[in-house]
Amino acid sequence: MGFDGLGRRDMLRGMGVGLVASALPNAALAEALQSGRKLGYAVVGLGSYAVNQIMPRIKDCEFARLTALVSGTPAKLEKYGSEYGIPKTHRYSYADYDRIRDNPDIDLVYVVLPNSMHAEYSIRASQAGKHVLCEKPMANTAAEAEAMIAAAKRADRKLMIGYRCHFEQHNLYVVEQLRAGIVGRPTLITAESGFYAQPGQWRLDRPMSGGGSLMDIGIYSLNAARYLAGEEPIEVSAMESTDKSDPRFKTVEDRIDFQLKFPSGVIANCVSSYSSGHNAFRVTGTKGWIGMEPATPYEGHQLWARQNWKTEQITLPPARKSQWAGQLDELAQAALTGREPKAAGEEGLRDMRLIEAIYRSAREHRAIRLTA
Numbered sequence: 001m002g003f004d005g006l007g008r009r010d011m012l013r014g015m016g017v018g019l020v021a022s023a024l025p026n027a028a029l030a031e032a033l034q035s036g037r038k039l040g041y042a043v044v045g046l047g048s049y050a051v052n053q054i055m056p057r058i059k060d061c062e063f064a065r066l067t068a069l070v071s072g073t074p075a076k077l078e079k080y081g082s083e084y085g086i087p088k089t090h091r092y093s094y095a096d097y098d099r100i101r102d103n104p105d106i107d108l109v110y111v112v113l114p115n116s117m118h119a120e121y122s123i124r125a126s127q128a129g130k131h132v133l134c135e136k137p138m139a140n141t142a143a144e145a146e147a148m149i150a151a152a153k154r155a156d157r158k159l160m161i162g163y164r165c166h167f168e169q170h171n172l173y174v175v176e177q178l179r180a181g182i183v184g185r186p187t188l189i190t191a192e193s194g195f196y197a198q199p200g201q202w203r204l205d206r207p208m209s210g211g212g213s214l215m216d217i218g219i220y221s222l223n224a225a226r227y228l229a230g231e232e233p234i235e236v237s238a239m240e241s242t243d244k245s246d247p248r249f250k251t252v253e254d255r256i257d258f259q260l261k262f263p264s265g266v267i268a269n270c271v272s273s274y275s276s277g278h279n280a281f282r283v284t285g286t287k288g289w290i291g292m293e294p295a296t297p298y299e300g301h302q303l304w305a306r307q308n309w310k311t312e313q314i315t316l317p318p319a320r321k322s323q324w325a326g327q328l329d330e331l332a333q334a335a336l337t338g339r340e341p342k343a344a345g346e347e348g349l350r351d352m353r354l355i356e357a358i359y360r361s362a363r364e365h366r367a368i369r370l371t372a
Contacts, residue, residue, distance in 0.1 A: 039107035039332045040067030042092070042100055042130070044121055046076040049135075050112040053298065055084065057324035063332035067105040070097055097121070101128035108331055110162075111135060114208045115215060119144035122159065123151040131158040131335045133328070137219050137355065138348030140210030145352045149345040160331045160341040161348035163223060167326030169319045170301040174283070174290055175227055182305060183285030186266050189228050191221035191281040193296070194255070194273030199248050204274075212242075212252030214355055218272025220296045222351055222358075224281050225260050225268035233260035233268070236354065236368050238361040248274070258358045 041064055043050050058066045068090040071077050077091040090106075092099060100106050109125040111118055111134040119139045125132045132152060138145045138161050152159035165171045178186065194217055202208040203216050214222075226232065238258035242249050254275050260268040271278055282291030288307040294300060303314045321329070327343075334341035354370075361368045 038065040042068035044070040045113040060325040142352040159345035168323035184287030189268035192271040192278035194278035197274040206251035213274040221270040235261040240362040
């Protein structure tokens with residue numbers, strides 16, 4: 001069992017291993033396919049990620065469509081409302097956000113806002129009777145994450161967190177190969193995530209972001225270590241390296257190196273950085289290793305494995321569905337069938353609790369033991 005009482009089986013279910021098999025249409029999905037009915041998404045926050053990655057992919061969904069937009073910028077509502085054919089009655093400001101309750105064309109809400117706004121707008125969407133997909137990190141604190149889960153349960157709505165890599169075929173392939181024993185018994189995981197953060201971004205403002213690189217790009221290393229290990233860590237150690245003379249880092253950290261220890265004995269060494277480029281992971285075991293670089297990009301994944309003293313690159317066929325369409329459809333399928341979505345709110349809460357433990361370890365200069 002991991003520190004929050006969730007074990008290996010829960011981890012695999014959260015990661016989405018066997019996604020294709022589990023997504024085979026049941027009666028509700030078959031009926032939706034036959035009728036041609038798709039559930040409607042309202043996208044909340046029209047920043048770069050929403051307009052360049054998420055919204056263009058909704059057209060590829062089998063069970064979802066774009067029906068509403070929410071933004072504090074009227075020009076964005078006009079531009080993207082016209083581009084996607086969203087009527088003015090389905091364009092909302094943050095001031096009238098709660099009116100989504102009265103719109104039957106909105107079944108699902110995707111919250112793509114700065115971290116500090118995740119909890120408020122997710123909770124309000126649940127209260128409005130909508131199912132919620134919220135970007136990662138789930139919130140600024142574990143307490144906020146717990147409140148989001150509680151709000152969804154009270155409303156009998158689904159809550160899912162935007163872990164797109166849980167629906168990306170290369171990441172899924174690696175997890176499946178690890179479970180099949182491709183590297184033998186895993187002993188070491190390395191996971192590195194980083195980029196040079198340009199000044200003037202909201203992510204460099206602690207009240208908005210909740211922290212620095214760890215709360216942003218570092219969550220990829222953290223989450224990958226967990227799904228690669230297939231279990232929850234029992235101890236964390238961390239060290240922060242931040243040049244406080246750099247004006248970017250007045251309120252947030254730059255680099256954090258952290259180590260996770262798992263019950264099986266696997267150690268994960270992870271990097272999170274705002275001053276250097278990293279996008280890779282590798283799992284080494286008693287029979288070889290498997291890894292990717294880049295590991296978690298929007299495109300261009302490269303995958304290698306080493307067995308019997310031979311390293312080979314592995315090329316996968318084109319994916320039937322993009323990681324974004326898979327993620328968007330997952331919440332729609334969960335809403336249609338009543339099952340819990342993969343990467344549900346509890347998955348985001350696990351990471352938030354770990355992030356808080358990592359920060360504590362770096363602050364107190366000691367290992368933090370995680371209790372069940």
